Amino acid sequence: MSSMFANSSALMGEIYVEIRLFLAAYGWYLVFLIIALYLLKPYLVKWREERAYRAAQNPLRVKILDEERKRVRLRQQLEILKASEAAAKEKAASDTDVPKKPKSVAKPSPKPSMPTSHGYNPMAGGGHISTFKPSGGGMRSRGRRRG
Numbered sequence: 461m462s463s464m465f466a467n468s469s470a471l472m473g474e475i476y477v478e479i480r481l482f483l484a485a486y487g488w489y490l491v492f493l494i495i496a497l498y499l500l501k502p503y504l505v506k507w508r509e510e511r512a513y514r515a516a517q518n519p520l521r522v523k524i525l526d527e528e529r530k531r532v533r534l535r536q537q538l539e540i541l542k543a544s545e546a547a548a549k550e551k552a553a554s555d556t557d558v559p560k561k562p563k564s565v566a567k568p569s570p571k572p573s574m575p576t577s578h579g580y581n582p583m584a585g586g587g588h589i590s591t592f593k594p595s596g597g598g599m600r601s602r603g604r605r606r607g
Contacts, residue, residue: 483490515521
């Protein structure tokens, strides 16, 4: 069991040595690369946004998308028109089949009276005893004039 830990610690030691050697050889290059990327980031982001905007405004792409949008809107309009015609026919058919009956007005059910005692509820407070209600101003604002 201890040989397994000894092998893993030896392996970790070798990895740390390799990392140290890599950083010793290429550390300054990495530092300068990170600084350059940090300084160039705003320019790279702006360049990418401009490129995306130009691609979105490409006249050929806009023309194709406009045609597709018009086709979809026309299809949607035809579907809605067919659905409204079918609903109108269904309503007309249902109006002729069934004679209209006068609607009876249902009386609202009386509200149940509230019992005077709800039982003990410690969260309800003490009943009709007034509670603290802050007025918005603190102790510091009482004697001072505003304005």
